[in-house]
Amino acid sequence: SYIMEAADDISYGIADIEDSVEKGILTVEQLIDALDYEYQSLVEKYGLQNDDEMKRIVSVASESASKADNCANSHFFITLRVEINKRLPQHACKQFIDNIDKVFHGNFNRALI
Secondary structure (H helix, E strand, O other): OHHHHHHHHHHHHHHHHHHHHHOOOOOHHHHHHHHHHHHHHHHHHHOOOOOOHHHHHHHHHHHHHHHOOOOHHHHHHHHHHHHHHHHHHHHHHHHHHHOHHHHHOOOOOOOOO
């Protein structure tokens, strides 16, 4: 069930982010700032090595959007989804493997993502 929850978190999380822009709750620029802020706080909290990874992901998505003749937001989110889906499943897998004993014994009490 941990693996299925991670898959749901990945797919629904990106969809929820996209909905926030489509509904006018956030602009793409506000979203980019929020993603960077949250990622940097996680880098600091957990001592992550890839401290500029979110900037790279957003840069690729922004570049895709800038090349689009129309539907720039759609291109941004398609690329964002692809770039995140390249990384988060690997992260979830590593978390699962690194904590397999806790998972097996029912002591793993957090999400993989």
